[in-house]
Amino acid sequence: MPNPALGIQQEIKQTRPFRSLGAEAAVALLRTADAVRTYMAKVVEPHGITVQQYNVLRILKGSFPNPLPTLEIGERMIERQPGITRLLDRLDAKKLVRRERCTKDRRLMHCWITDAGRQLLEGLDPKIDEADRRTLSSLPEREVRQLIDLMQSIRATVK
Amino acid sequence: MPNPALGIQQEIKQTRPFRSLGAEAAVALLRTADAVRTYMAKVVEPHGITVQQYNVLRILKGSFPNPLPTLEIGERMIERQPGITRLLDRLDAKKLVRRERCTKDRRLMHCWITDAGRQLLEGLDPKIDEADRRTLSSLPEREVRQLIDLMQSIRATVK
DNA sequence: CCCTATTACTTGACATATCAACTATCGTCG
DNA sequence: CGACGATAGTTGATATGTCAAGTAATAGGG
Numbered sequence: 001m002p003n004p005a006l007g008i009q010q011e012i013k014q015t016r017p018f019r020s021l022g023a024e025a026a027v028a029l030l031r032t033a034d035a036v037r038t039y040m041a042k043v044v045e046p047h048g049i050t051v052q053q054y055n056v057l058r059i060l061k062g063s064f065p066n067p068l069p070t071l072e073i074g075e076r077m078i079e080r081q082p083g084i085t086r087l088l089d090r091l092d093a094k095k096l097v098r099r100e101r102c103t104k105d106r107r108l109m110h111c112w113i114t115d116a117g118r119q120l121l122e123g124l125d126p127k128i129d130e131a132d133r134r135t136l137s138s139l140p141e142r143e144v145r146q147l148i149d150l151m152q153s154i155r156a157t158v159k
Numbered sequence: 160m161p162n163p164a165l166g167i168q169q170e171i172k173q174t175r176p177f178r179s180l181g182a183e184a185a186v187a188l189l190r191t192a193d194a195v196r197t198y199m200a201k202v203v204e205p206h207g208i209t210v211q212q213y214n215v216l217r218i219l220k221g222s223f224p225n226p227l228p229t230l231e232i233g234e235r236m237i238e239r240q241p242g243i244t245r246l247l248d249r250l251d252a253k254k255l256v257r258r259e260r261c262t263k264d265r266r267l268m269h270c271w272i273t274d275a276g277r278q279l280l281e282g283l284d285p286k287i288d289e290a291d292r293r294t295l296s297s298l299p300e301r302e303v304r305q306l307i308d309l310m311q312s313i314r315a316t317v318k
Numbered sequence: 319c320c321c322t323a324t325t326a327c328t329t330g331a332c333a334t335a336t337c338a339a340c341t342a343t344c345g346t347c348g
Numbered sequence: 349c350g351a352c353g354a355t356a357g358t359t360g361a362t363a364t365g366t367c368a369a370g371t372a373a374t375a376g377g378g
Binding site for chain 1: 178179180181182183184185186187188189190191192193194195196197198199237238239284287288291292293294295296297298300302303304305306307309310311312313314316317318
């Protein structure tokens with residue numbers, strides 16, 4: 001029930017209090033990503049690791065049995081991670097990864113997932129799959145594909 | 160340097176395909192949100208505040224001249240924020256907000272943006288608008304609307 | 319070869335986030 | 349009123365993130 005006394009500007013602000021459609025989309029995107037991340041954390045943290053740590057384990061499982069150098073892992077991560085060294089320190093302390101200096105190029109530190117790390121993932125992956133299914137795969141496939149395309153073009157413009 | 164034109168799979172140098180379309184979408188979403196967040200940080204941090212702090216200032220500007228209680232601010236934020244008290248402490252230390260115990264209900268702590276805070280936003284908001292325009296508004300409006308809708312249905316299922 | 323730039327981390331100092339108590343206040347119901 | 353649970357924040361301990369400077373090794377030019 002619009003109230004003419006408020007003026008059109010303010011009336012519009014009630015339904016869309018955003019400065020632009022782009023601003024609204026940015027907020028929607030960030031808010032949704034946070035919700036998805038929180039949701040994943042709920043699955044992963046009872047197993048004693050964070051979302052970031054889970055991400056690293058998945059990367060190392062993907063390259064297994066080949067090790068990866070530290071910064072290579074950082075580059076493959078979902079979220080930009082300058083503190084990758086210490087993140088690996090924590091996984092190392094939990095015996096989920098192991099590291100060794102590369103003999104070919106002694107600047108590199110090779111890192112790989114341990115048996116314990118792979119066992120952890122065996123228990124976790126099905127739960128994550130289930131979570132993905134319940135959240136994103138609940139949309140029609142066409143929309144999920146749309147989403148993936150949209151994300152890609154946004155990343156392209158953000159640089 | 161990642162090249163988004165390659166698509167998410169090549170971008171994170173994954174050799175194996177995603178376990179499901181939903182998994183791919185989840186990764187795309189989180190990665191894109193991180194990129195947008197990093198982009199915003201580049202705009203906001205030269206002015207001495209973080210993205211979260213900027214978000215709080217925007218919220219308080221929106222309610223100005225009315226103050227908001229601490230947890231109310233936390234609930235309006237883009238990202239879940241249990242540490243809202245200390246976040247406000249930092250803004251308080253920078254004289255960008257002020258707080259006072261509510262006299263009606265002495266459990267509440269009222270918080271509002273200062274003149275200095277509003278001045279800061281005056282300089283910042285145009286830059287953020289520009290950033291939004293360059294990233295999300297570069298897409299056709301129809302797609303931006305699609306994005307907003309998609310985000311909403313995802314948040315609905317995650318909840 | 320040696321010198322310099324670049325790469326690949328590592329470390330220290332500091333900022334921020336998270337979780338779990340703990341305090342103060344309010345609303346309610348007997 | 350007075351006990352009780354609920355609400356709103358605060359605080360301490362700890363974990364994690366961030367930035368800048370430092371170290372070690374390699375690559376490449378002269």
